[in-house]
Amino acid sequence: MRFLPKVDQVLNSLKEDAPHIFKLKAARLAIAEARENILLGKIKDISKEELKEIVLLKAENYLHKFKQPSLRRVINATGVIVHTNLGRSLLPKEAIDNMIEVSTSYSNLEYNLEAGKRGIRYSHVVELLCELTGAEDALVVNNNAAAVLISLETLAKGKEVIVSRGELVEIGGSFRIPDVMAKSGAILREVGTTNRTHLKDYKNAINQETAMLLKVHQSNYKILGFTKAVDMEELVELAKKHGLYVMEDLGSGNFIDFSKFGLEYEPTVQEVVKNGVDVVTFSGDKMLGGPQAGIILGKKDIIEKIKTNPLNRAVRIDKLTLATLESVLRIYLEPEEAIRRIPTLNMICLEFDEIKRRARRLSRRLKKVIPEFLDLKITETTSRVGGGALPICPLKSLAVSISYKKAPNSSQIPSSVSELEERLRHTTPPIITRIEEESLLFDVRTLLDRDYVDIARIFEDIFNV
Numbered sequence: 329m330r331f332l333p334k335v336d337q338v339l340n341s342l343k344e345d346a347p348h349i350f351k352l353k354a355a356r357l358a359i360a361e362a363r364e365n366i367l368l369g370k371i372k373d374i375s376k377e378e379l380k381e382i383v384l385l386k387a388e389n390y391l392h393k394f395k396q397p398s399l400r401r402v403i404n405a406t407g408v409i410v411h412t413n414l415g416r417s418l419l420p421k422e423a424i425d426n427m428i429e430v431s432t433s434y435s436n437l438e439y440n441l442e443a444g445k446r447g448i449r450y451s452h453v454v455e456l457l458c459e460l461t462g463a464e465d466a467l468v469v470n471n472n473a474a475a476v477l478i479s480l481e482t483l484a485k486g487k488e489v490i491v492s493r494g495e496l497v498e499i500g501g502s503f504r505i506p507d508v509m510a511k512s513g514a515i516l517r518e519v520g521t522t523n524r525t526h527l528k529d530y531k532n533a534i535n536q537e538t539a540m541l542l543k544v545h546q547s548n549y550k551i552l553g554f555t556k557a558v559d560m561e562e563l564v565e566l567a568k569k570h571g572l573y574v575m576e577d578l579g580s581g582n583f584i585d586f587s588k589f590g591l592e593y594e595p596t597v598q599e600v601v602k603n604g605v606d607v608v609t610f611s612g613d614k615m616l617g618g619p620q621a622g623i624i625l626g627k628k629d630i631i632e633k634i635k636t637n638p639l640n641r642a643v644r645i646d647k648l649t650l651a652t653l654e655s656v657l658r659i660y661l662e663p664e665e666a667i668r669r670i671p672t673l674n675m676i677c678l679e680f681d682e683i684k685r686r687a688r689r690l691s692r693r694l695k696k697v698i699p700e701f702l703d704l705k706i707t708e709t710t711s712r713v714g715g716g717a718l719p720i721c722p723l724k725s726l727a728v729s730i731s732y733k734k735a736p737n738s739s740q741i742p743s744s745v746s747e748l749e750e751r752l753r754h755t756t757p758p759i760i761t762r763i764e765e766e767s768l769l770f771d772v773r774t775l776l777d778r779d780y781v782d783i784a785r786i787f788e789d790i791f792n793v
């Protein structure tokens with residue numbers, strides 16, 4: 329214990345340039361850890377110099393960690409395209425360019441240049457959204473959860489909203505339809521059963537207190553077998569007859585029919601709007617491939633009501649998001665371009681030949697740097713759209729698969745697939761992979777051009793110690 333260096337000694341020996349507060353924290357943590365290890369008997373019989381070396385190395389490791397931003401780039405080798413934990417959709421470069429331009433200068437965010445006076449924040453995307461979807465009017469808010477909340481609060485507070493029991497969804501991260509409904513002040517009226525809901529179930533539940541019929545996209549699950557759900561057309565007709573609102577929470581919301589690319593058919597936003605629904609909401613950063621946002625489309629008078637709800641100020645969209653959303657929507661004016669230039673769409677629609685090329689490219693690079701106790705091969709795997717879209721629709725993909733032929737003889741090197749998986753989460757950048765049947769999989773569908781060099785370098789660092 330007497331050999332433990334003082335905080336000042338560690339501080340003076342730290343070579344890396346960093347804010348004093350980080351150095352201090354690193355020094356204290358390293359000393360505390362060494363003290364703990366001495367007490368546990370993990371450090372013993374060493375000289376003062378050796379102990380100082382150990383503490384210093386620890387402190388430098390901590391410092392290195394503190395200096396990195398907490399929110400940073402990772403490599404997504406999971407094959408899940410809209411991965412909510414990994415930031416959902418990647419933005420096209422032009423969207424970022426526009427954001428930089430708009431946010432490093434003043435902008436006409438709420439300034440009408442023609443009139444020379446106050447303008448409307450939403451004006452920058454409303455026309456585009458209407459042109460792309462055929463909707464009468466539009467509003468954008470912070471995210472789809474907010475879009476659902478504000479729509480319900482505006483149209484159904486204190487009144488009943490009828491929802492099928494098969495659609496009482498929970499999306500990860502505590503978005504649950506019954507809870508959002510409760511927060512909005514609307515009263516949930518469940519009808520039907522888990523697997524089957526008929527038009528007459530909705531019809532029988534309508535009473536004096538009913539304000540709305542709500543349809544919710546099942547998003548992250550699917551009920552298979554003996555099932556029945558009511559079509560939007562029928563719900564719209566029923567709602568009209570009784571003077572009720574009819575709303576759909578689409579969840580993901582796609583402008584492009586991906587069944588042309590071998591995916592399961594999902595109605596597009598345009599089709600949903602055409603069905604005559606009063607309000608439809610969806611996320612900006614799921615299958616649309618834009619920034620986090622909640623998009624609300626609907627009839628003019630209804631959107632106007634939602635827009636003037638005081639809650640709108642609390643959930644309003646910021647200018648960085650608006651700038652990127654406008655850019656992404658502009659790309660959609662040419663659908664072919666959208667598939668080419670919007671990363672989420674591009675990854676969904678990747679041709680298998682391109683996937684093959686990528687798998688060979690990664691395999692070639694890794695073969696040069698992996699040790700002989702590892703086995704590397706290319707295997708078939710399934711990617712997912714993710715983000716609560718097309719939950720069981722498999723996307724045929726390829727992965728570079730790594731497994732252990734035998735354990736390495738150095739203790740510095742990860743000695744199992746699970747140790748390797750863990751180590752890869754701590755590299756710069758971290759690599760997020762998937763383990764399947766004792767193999768570590770790198771699904772190439774979600775890899776970006778720049779990732780290949782990094783993955784090879786990281787493997788070299790880990791195994792050529």
Ligand SMILES: *Cc1c(COP(=O)(O)O)cnc(C)c1O
Binds near residue numbers: 474497503545
């Ligand atoms: C994802 C999803 C939401 C929440 O959207 P966020 O943009 O994450 O707030 C709400 N409803 C459904 C059906 C969803 O799939």
